[in-house]
Amino acid sequence: xxxxxxxxxxxxxxxxxxxxxxxxxxxxxxxxxxxxxxxxxxxxxxxxxxxxxxxxxxxxxxxxxxxxxxxxxxxxxxxxxxxxxxxxxxxxxxxxxxxxxxxxxxxxxxxxxxxxxxxxxxxxxxxxxxxxxxxxxxxxxxxxxxxxxxxxxxxxxxxxxxxxxxxxxxxxxxxxxxxxxxxxxxxxxxxxxxxxxxxxxxxxxxxxxxxxxxxxxxxxxxxxxxxxxxxxxxxxxxxxxxxxxxxxxxxxxxxxxxxx
Amino acid sequence: xxxxxxxxxxxxxxxxxxxxxxxxxxxxxxxxxxxxxxxxxxxxxxxxxxxxxxxxxxxxxxxxxxxxxxxxxxxxxxxxxxxxxxxxxxxxxxxxxxxxxxxxxxxxxxxxxxxxxxxxxxxxxxxxxxxxxxxxxxxxxxxxxxxxxxxxxxxxxxxxxxxxx
Numbered sequence: 001x002x003x004x005x006x007x008x009x010x011x012x013x014x015x016x017x018x019x020x021x022x023x024x025x026x027x028x029x030x031x032x033x034x035x036x037x038x039x040x041x042x043x044x045x046x047x048x049x050x051x052x053x054x055x056x057x058x059x060x061x062x063x064x065x066x067x068x069x070x071x072x073x074x075x076x077x078x079x080x081x082x083x084x085x086x087x088x089x090x091x092x093x094x095x096x097x098x099x100x101x102x103x104x105x106x107x108x109x110x111x112x113x114x115x116x117x118x119x120x121x122x123x124x125x126x127x128x129x130x131x132x133x134x135x136x137x138x139x140x141x142x143x144x145x146x147x148x149x150x151x152x153x154x155x156x157x158x159x160x161x162x163x164x165x166x167x168x169x170x171x172x173x174x175x176x177x178x179x180x181x182x183x184x185x186x187x188x189x190x191x192x193x194x195x196x197x198x199x200x201x202x203x204x205x206x207x208x209x210x211x212x213x214x215x216x217x218x219x220x221x222x223x224x225x226x227x228x229x230x231x232x233x234x235x236x237x238x239x240x241x242x243x244x245x246x247x248x249x250x251x252x253x254x255x256x257x258x259x260x
Numbered sequence: 261x262x263x264x265x266x267x268x269x270x271x272x273x274x275x276x277x278x279x280x281x282x283x284x285x286x287x288x289x290x291x292x293x294x295x296x297x298x299x300x301x302x303x304x305x306x307x308x309x310x311x312x313x314x315x316x317x318x319x320x321x322x323x324x325x326x327x328x329x330x331x332x333x334x335x336x337x338x339x340x341x342x343x344x345x346x347x348x349x350x351x352x353x354x355x356x357x358x359x360x361x362x363x364x365x366x367x368x369x370x371x372x373x374x375x376x377x378x379x380x381x382x383x384x385x386x387x388x389x390x391x392x393x394x395x396x397x398x399x400x401x402x403x404x405x406x407x408x409x410x411x412x413x414x415x416x417x418x419x420x421x422x423x424x425x
Contacts, residue, residue: 033398033399033401033409034399036399036401036402036403036409037399037400037401039401040401040402040404040405041401042311043309043311043312043313043405044309044310044311044405045311046311047307047309047310047311047312048310048311050310050311051310051339129340130339132340133339133340133342134310134339136339136340136341136342137307137309137310137339137342137343138310140342140425141309141310144400144401144423147400148400148401151400
């Protein structure tokens, strides 16, 4: 069996969407060092996405390219977790607007990179040799992303009253979206059957332990959650993804095949 | 080794990294191999960080050097085995230190990358300027993807640390 394209797109879309989100801080970081850090994390993620899109395009054949996959698919064709497309702030009502909230950024990067160090580590054994090679690089990068976000999670959580309250609010807001990690999409099921993907469900105990340990160190409380599970990875997204893609894809669509 | 392969190695021997001009691509482990294939000579390079913007420049530099020397060779990018800072020679590390960048420690051998290594458990990074190990990390990410920002508490100088990868 061959590698399901949708599985590669799921991994690639996760990386490109979070990379695009984090890059919004470029030039707006709370301090210069964090501005640089987020730009570097984005570079890693976009680099990972490029390698995955290249592999997907290679398998698709025809005129598929990494650029076509990144710039010329619409929101419903993206296979990323809903968690990763959310703006950098809590839920709002109607036309309300809010500034970017660094606690939201840090908590999301922490939850995602904790998952990805486990995922990439297992994907080292993938029967798709290209995917295993990408996993070997991505694992090293994800571990730095985890270091960075976990450090800040603890610093903010165990910081001032204000920083604690904001990071706790971000945890309460984002944690329910992680439920999507543990459902099996058709693409994930097919990838497991083909020996190229991994059973994410099996990673849950370790992910829980790593998250709980960090939350405890950060003096934060893990919210209980039972309810609606998002389905971004099967293409059912929140309203936020099309805005994100509008910004990301606008230039490439206005000037197709432009070079500079 | 065929003369073509020798010629390519000789041409690329002194080609340096665009961001860190004191070390060569060969010393950094980016230039992996030059080999004779059925349809000509092949130059194998491997990316450092997945998103390193210097990789495009590096590939261009390799092509331009070959072209200038009048050598027809293909440049291919190979991901596996994944690049590691452990491939850097001691000489290259010393060049980095003299340039003001603390060279990378060896990547931890027995520790899985997955297991969270607490900063207190990692070996101290020596200041490339005064040699003191009384240093603190300012940020895990510096001016490029491969470096972290540190500060020396003895001589007060900030410096870059080439992160183990």
